[in-house]
Amino acid sequence: MQHSKNIAIVGTGLVGSLLALHLKQKGHTVTVFDRRPDVRKVEFSGRSINLAMSNRGWKALREAGIEEEVRKLAIPLYRRAMHVNSSPAYFQNYGKEGEAIYSISRGVLNRKMIDLAEAAGAEFRFEEKVWDVDLSEAKLYTGESEKGNWQEYDFDLIFGADGAFSRVRHKMQRQSRFNYSQHFIDVGYKELRIPANADGSHKLDKNSFHIWPRGKFMLIAMPNLDGSFTCTLFLPFEGEHSFESLTTAAAADEFFSLHFPDIKDEISNLTRDFFKNPTSALVTVKCFPWVYNDKIALVGDAAHAIVPFYGQGMNAGFEDISELVRLEEIHGDDWEQIFSGYQNLRKPNADAVAELSYRNFMEMSSKTADQHFLLRKKIEKSFAEKHPEKWIPVYSRVTFSEAPYAEALKMGDQQAAIMDEIMRMPKIEEKWNSAEVEQKILEMLKGS
C-alpha cells in the first residue's frame, strides 16, 4: 500500500485531468491549477483541432475506468476521404476491418474529464496562475501578477501538465545541463466549421477523416456529435498561398473558391470565422531531463509537444500516464525510481513520435501529388496485403498498436530503406506488381 501524497498538477488540459483522476484513484490528495478559466463555463477558443483518439489513448482511459464514458463522445473514422480537385472523394481505409481512429471535440472531452476527476475528489483551482516553482522543495507560487503578492503552496510532488509553453518546464530550463528545443514549422492553422444539415445529419460522410490536399496547404474536416464538422486549414504563414497574403474578405473568399470549390459553400461564416479565429502556430518541443529528483515531472506536451500530423499528441500524453501508473504499481512509494524509469522509458518514444509526426507533415505537404511517391505507396500496400504478417505499415504500428513508438520508427526506417531499393529497380513503373518485386522485398526483409 502506498502512502498518500499531497500532489499538485499544473494544467487542467486532457493529460492533467487524466493524471488527476488516476492519482485520486491511488488515494493521493490532488490539486490542479490553471491560469485559464474553467473550460466548462466558457465558450471554446476557436483554436482547436479535433482529436483523433487511437489505441494508446483508449488504453489509458480503460485503465482509469472511463473508456465507456468517453466512447459516447466519439465518432469512429474508418478511412480517409481524399478530396482531390473537384472529382468525387476517394477513400483509403486506415487499417483492417473494424480498425478506426475516433474523432472527439477537444472541448467536449476536456469538460467531461474535468467532471470525472472532480467527482473523484481532485480539487480544481482555475484562474490561478503559477509564476514560480521551487524545484527542490516542490513549492508553487501563484498570484495576480508577476510583480504582485504571491501565494505559496507546499506539495510533495508537482506535475507540469501545462502544455507546450509550460511554466514548470520554463523553470527547469534555467538549470545547467537542461537540454531544450522549440522548433516552429512555417505552416500555421485556422479553425473553421461546417454546420449540420437542418435535420441534424452530417453534410459529409461522418465516418471519414476528410482531407483536401493542395500541395503546400490543405484543409481537413472531422465530425462532431452534433452533425457539424470542425475544419482546420493548414497554410504557410508567408509566400504565394499564405495567411500573410489573405488579408481581406475578398481575398479569402477567392482563395476558397479557387482551391476548395466543392466545400466552400458548406463552410459557415467563412470569411467571418477566417478573420475572427486566431491563426495558430505549430511547434515541436523536446527537452531532457523531464523530472527533478523525486519532486517534479513533466507530462504530455510540456515534455514533448509535437506537430499534429500523425494525430498522436493526446495519445502520446495519455501513454505517459499509463506508464506512470504502471511504474507506480512496481515501485510503490519510491518516486525517485518512478520518475527516473518514466523519463528513461518515455523519452525515446516521445522523440520517435515527434519525428514521425514531423515526417508526416513533410509527406502531406509536399509529396501527395508526386507520382513516384504514389507508386511507392501502391507497391507497399500491395505487398502488405499479400504478406500482412511481414509488412505492418508504420501507420498501423503507431495508431492501432501499443508497441513503442521508437519501434514503429525503426521498423518504418527499415521499410523505407527496402522501398528505396525497390524504387531504384529499372522499369519499376511497369513491373511494380510483379513476382520479381515481391520476391526482392521478401529477400530484403530476411536480411534486415
Add this chain to the structure above:
Amino acid sequence: MQHSKNIAIVGTGLVGSLLALHLKQKGHTVTVFDRRPDVRKVEFSGRSINLAMSNRGWKALREAGIEEEVRKLAIPLYRRAMHVNSSPAYFQNYGKEGEAIYSISRGVLNRKMIDLAEAAGAEFRFEEKVWDVDLSEAKLYTGESEKGNWQEYDFDLIFGADGAFSRVRHKMQRQSRFNYSQHFIDVGYKELRIPANADGSHKLDKNSFHIWPRGKFMLIAMPNLDGSFTCTLFLPFEGEHSFESLTTAAAADEFFSLHFPDIKDEISNLTRDFFKNPTSALVTVKCFPWVYNDKIALVGDAAHAIVPFYGQGMNAGFEDISELVRLEEIHGDDWEQIFSGYQNLRKPNADAVAELSYRNFMEMSSKTADQHFLLRKKIEKSFAEKHPEKWIPVYSRVTFSEAPYAEALKMGDQQAAIMDEIMRMPKIEEKWNSAEVEQKILEMLKGS
C-alpha cells in the same frame, strides 16, 4: 552621414565591448549594462578557457583600429604539441609558414577592450541587472531584484551581447514562432594553472597549443604573457573517468598521476584548484530570428553559443560585428535593413561553425587514437602538400581565411565524401602514398 542613435548594449564581454567601441566610432550614444561587477576591478573567475584569436577576430579588431593594441597581449601558437602517453611531444603545424592562432587571456583582453570603449566615450553601467526588455519600444528595465522596483530606460536600439544565457534572447523566446535550442554536451571543464619558471619563462614551449589527448577526456594548455599556462581539463560529468568520480583530493591526485604523469607536478595547487574552481558545462545555443524589427539584435554567444573545440567562439562573435559595421555602411540609417541583412547573412555561418565545433569535439574525444582515422589524416595531408591549391584543409578555411564558415563546412563535407571513398580502396594501408590514390582524389575533385 548617419543620424546618431541612443543605443544600449546588454553585456560587457568581448563582443559587447567591441560593439560599443564601433558604435561610438560611428557617432552613436552608447550605454553598456552588465549584471556583474567591472571585470577590471575583480579577480578572474577561474572558469575561463584561454582564447585563440584567429584571422576573423583580427580583422574585426583591425576595422576598429585596435589590432596593434591587442597584438601586444597575444602569443602566437604555430603548432599543436601532442603529448601522447609519456613519449616526448610531437608537433603539428597549424598552417603554412607564419600562420598561427594567438593565445590571449580572456580577462586581460576584456579589461583592455572595456578601457578602449570607455576611452571612446561609451558609458559602462556595471552591477545593474536587466530584468525585462520591451522589444517593440526598445525599453530596458533594471533593478536590484525581479520583484523590486525597476528603473526604465528608453533607447532607439538594444543589442543583446549577454552571452549563452542571454536575458534579451530569453524575452524574444517567449514570442510565437521563435525557434530555439540549447544542447549541453556530456563533457564539462575545469580550469587549472601551470605557473612560470622562477625566471619568468614558460615551462613548456610557449608557441604551441599543448594537448594531452586521452580518448574520452583531455587536458589542454595555452600560454599567458606572464610565463604561466592556463590549463583546461575536459572530462565527462559521469562515468568511469568523470568529475562525478573525482570527489576526493586523493582520487584527483591519483587520476592526474595515472593519466598526466609528465605534467602533473607542474600544475600548481592541483587538488586545491580542482576543488576550488567550478566545473563548467558546455552548451550549443541556436535560435532564430536574431532581431526584432529595427529595435533589437542579438550578437555573439547570445545568438549562437558554440562548444570551444574549434577555438572560434570569440572569432565568430567578432565577425558578427564586422558584418554589422559593413551593413551599416551600406544601409546608413535603415536599421531594419541592417538587422535583416545581418541575421540572414550570419545565421547560416553561425550554424556552420556550431556544427564544425561540435564535430571537432567528437573527433578530439573519440577518434584521435583510431589508426584508421590517423591514416586518413595522413593521406589528406600528403595530398594537400602536393596540391595546396586543390585541397585547402577545413581547419585552414575556418582559421586562416575570412571566407564564410558555411563554405568551409560545405567544402569539408565534399572532402570527407572523397576520403570516405579513398578509405574504402582495397589495401589502402599499403598504397596510401601511391600515384593511384593521388590520381583518384584528383578525379573525384573534378567531379565534385
